[in-house]
Amino acid sequence: MERVRALIGREKALREVSQALHFGARRVAAAGVGAMHVTCADESEHECVEAFQHGFVHYLLPALKFARQSAFRIANLGGRYEWGSVRIAEDHFATPPTKDAGKLLVVKINAHVAFEEEPAPVVRSGGPAERSYRFGFWKRYDSESACCGALAELLGGSTAPFVEELRESFHSEGRDRVAMLRDTTRVDPTLRALHAAIVSARLQARKATLDIQDYEPVSPTLYFVLPCVTINRHERDTEILCGIYSLDSRGGNAEGTYVGLGDDPSAYETWRQNGLFVVSDGEAAVERRARDHRALVRDAWKEQRIGTRSVVRDERIERIQRDVEQNKHHHHHHAKKLLRAALPILAEVAPVPAAILLFAEGAVGIHHAFRVQQLAREMEKSQEARQILDEIEAKVDHLEPDHARALIELLMQEYAR
């Protein structure tokens, strides 16, 4: 994947990116290759889909029917990764030859931004003649049009449901990246729409990565998750590969690494080289470990609490605590019974610590990651914590016995009498 790595942060022809991916994938020599492509629903993304189809999918994927190869695709407003989707794609491409030998799954996630340039160069005072340009708007069918319209709505403060979903990602880990993008002292307004698209692709790729880290694939899989930004132009479109997540479950360890641009839009430096854009943030070439978001939540929580316990004065909880102290929960039916009793009470009296701890221990889906991070910072969000506890309560019967025992122990340790 060296050739692919060399593309990070550099605007290239769409064909060039798909071709580099194609050659990189061939070098992996996997028994099978699968692909998933997430894009915005905007018709301007068709060219990007086509380039991936003709440069990668057509050559490497198994034939779905005679001479027809097809990537697993999501197209929605803003190119949002849908929780759980990579698992379904992985299941589809777990073809018989890959059952033991393993496969490669390429997950390409594109955000997009329009780019338009003035036809004639403008001479700025003292400087060289330059063509002025703009990102984020263009003339579509002869009318002025935002592109990506979904990201423009996010930056404009809309509260439409798809915008709320985008916003949850943009606010993850307590950073308000929308405010950063709108702050002219932190992000050059000329580059705002480009930087918004880069951040968006990067955050959606993170979601896919969290999903991958949190489950066991059907057949052993090497995943490449690739955040990309399509630059929609009146001439042929181009693309910036923003980074590469690599996660390899073939050795039984899908922990993963990331190399590429970070998620802080105010850290990007953008310049032009021979008319094409280059983006860097000083860290783009440094390979780092993909983080474990369950552990991150637990650590943030511990740090904030510095050894204190949550105080609950409730007879019912005290009874459960006595049972746990007397090791009665070692009988696993009893552990589940205690959990079933404790969860609705904690939901009522102090839901936030329980939701955080149980999320950290894997008792509820990874798609709650950003919400739980928020809980760990702002303790007052009890309603959201209650919903998470309700979801866990509904699943108590399906817990492994040892897991149920560990969870009730952990909860009773957290709440002081």
Ligand SMILES: [Zn+2]
């Ligand atoms: Zn769009």
